[in-house]
Amino acid sequence: SDRRNRVAELLRLVGLDPAHAHRFPHEFSGGQRQRIGIARALAVEPEFIICDEPVSALDVSVQAQIVNLLMDLQEKLNLTYLFIAHDLAVVEHVSDQIAVLEHGKLVEQGSAEKITTQPTHPYTQRLLSSIPSLA
Numbered sequence: 001s002d003r004r005n006r007v008a009e010l011l012r013l014v015g016l017d018p019a020h021a022h023r024f025p026h027e028f029s030g031g032q033r034q035r036i037g038i039a040r041a042l043a044v045e046p047e048f049i050i051c052d053e054p055v056s057a058l059d060v061s062v063q064a065q066i067v068n069l070l071m072d073l074q075e076k077l078n079l080t081y082l083f084i085a086h087d088l089a090v091v092e093h094v095s096d097q098i099a100v101l102e103h104g105k106l107v108e109q110g111s112a113e114k115i116t117t118q119p120t121h122p123y124t125q126r127l128l129s130s131i132p133s134l135a
Contacts, residue, residue, distance in 0.1 A: 010039040014069060031062035038069065042077070052084045067094055088131050092116045100124045 008018035014035040025033060034054065041049050051070065055063040067090060073079060085091050091098060092112055099109040100123065108121040119125045 006043070010043055011036075013042065013073070014039045029062075030058050031065060034058065034062075034066050035069065038066075038073070042073070046079070048080045048082070050082045050084070053086070054083070055090060056085065056087065063090065070094065088116075088127055100127065 004021075007021050011018045011021060016032060016035050016039070020028075025036075028036065054070065055066050058066060070081065071094060074081060081094070083091060083094055095112040097109065098112050098115040100107050100115065100119075100121065102121075102123040108115060108119065108124045115124065116128060119128055
């Protein structure tokens with residue numbers, strides 16, 4: 001059927017085996033479940049996706065796989081992401097523009113390069129100094 005074909009296409013797109021479409025959620029790893037979530041988001045052919053802490057609960061190696069998948073899909077499907085995360089190393093890697101919020105208020109925004117190399121707000125400076133690779 002058309003639905004089965006679409007599910008298979010989406011699973012392949014996110015790097016999963018379409019033969020596993022019948023499995024239950026508990027039969028998938030955390031990274032596989034995240035890929036399924038991405039496939040579900042892509043099912044409606046969006047231009048814009050909100051990624052709220054998309055890798056925070058995953059192992060570092062799986063985080064890298066998911067971030068790379070998101071970046072590949074962004075390029076392939078011309079997607080725009082609102083990427084919400086506390087891990088600024090990940091944010092810097094995936095973002096063109098960064099907005100920094102402190103207690104829900106916007107305190108600084110600009111290009112990823114400018115924010116990570118020349119932060120002007122004390123809160124942004126503190127966030128960046130807590131990351132060994134960006135300090």
